[in-house]
Amino acid sequence: MRALLSTALLAGLLAPAAHGQLRPVRPGDQALLKRAPTYEEQVAAQVAARLTRLRPQVRCAPLGILGTHPAGYFLMVPQMCADLAAFHKSPASFDPRACRDGTCLTTDAAVAMALATVSHESYHLLGYTNEAQVECYGMQSIWFVASKLGASLVEAQAIGKFYATQIYPLRQTQTPAYWTSECHDGGRYDLRPQSHSWPS
Numbered sequence: 001m002r003a004l005l006s007t008a009l010l011a012g013l014l015a016p017a018a019h020g021q022l023r024p025v026r027p028g029d030q031a032l033l034k035r036a037p038t039y040e041e042q043v044a045a046q047v048a049a050r051l052t053r054l055r056p057q058v059r060c061a062p063l064g065i066l067g068t069h070p071a072g073y074f075l076m077v078p079q080m081c082a083d084l085a086a087f088h089k090s091p092a093s094f095d096p097r098a099c100r101d102g103t104c105l106t107t108d109a110a111v112a113m114a115l116a117t118v119s120h121e122s123y124h125l126l127g128y129t130n131e132a133q134v135e136c137y138g139m140q141s142i143w144f145v146a147s148k149l150g151a152s153l154v155e156a157q158a159i160g161k162f163y164a165t166q167i168y169p170l171r172q173t174q175t176p177a178y179w180t181s182e183c184h185d186g187g188r189y190d191l192r193p194q195s196h197s198w199p200s
């Protein structure tokens with residue numbers, strides 16, 4: 001599975017990508033990028049670096065925008081950074097397979113969103129700009145982000161499945177630009193067509 005993912009990402013590297021060069025999208029981002037990264041930012045940046053084989057920077061900022069064009073960095077809203085840090089500290093506490101009530105459903109969904117944001121933004125770093133394609137590729141790499149943050153492989157895959165079944169379908173009506181009917185096992189955006197395990 002890892003080998004197949006790397007092959008797909010290698011193809012992405014051929015697209016015009018940032019290759020570690022920081023290009024502030026907004027004037028205010030320059031100051032953000034100048035300061036030293038916090039622990040949470042380093043955690044997110046390290047995972048994005050492993051996923052992209054680039055050297056991206058991540059900053060947690062209240063005006064976090066989800067960039068469409070590769071700029072060598074991405075921003076995440078502080079709550080998402082906090083969710084990532086909480087997951088990194090105790091991955092097993094956010095296992096959707098153990099969730100039996102609405103409270104954990106909310107926190108598990110928030111964590112899954114934070115993990116998905118790291119992988120989504122990583123595909124932008126690789127040069128992809130079509131949001132539906134980026135979202136679909138990102139969903140297929142949630143397991144990678146989760147496992148790099150300490151989750152077991154089975155839990156990491158369960159989080160990917162949770163996102164695919166509970167969160168992704170909502171995009172069709174809530175954020176249609178981020179949804180495509182081609183995002184399924186065997187669909188146009190399936191990164192691992194030989195494998196029938198989905199989305200991991």
Ligand SMILES: [Zn+2]
Binds near residue numbers: 067068120124
């Ligand atoms: Zn995006």
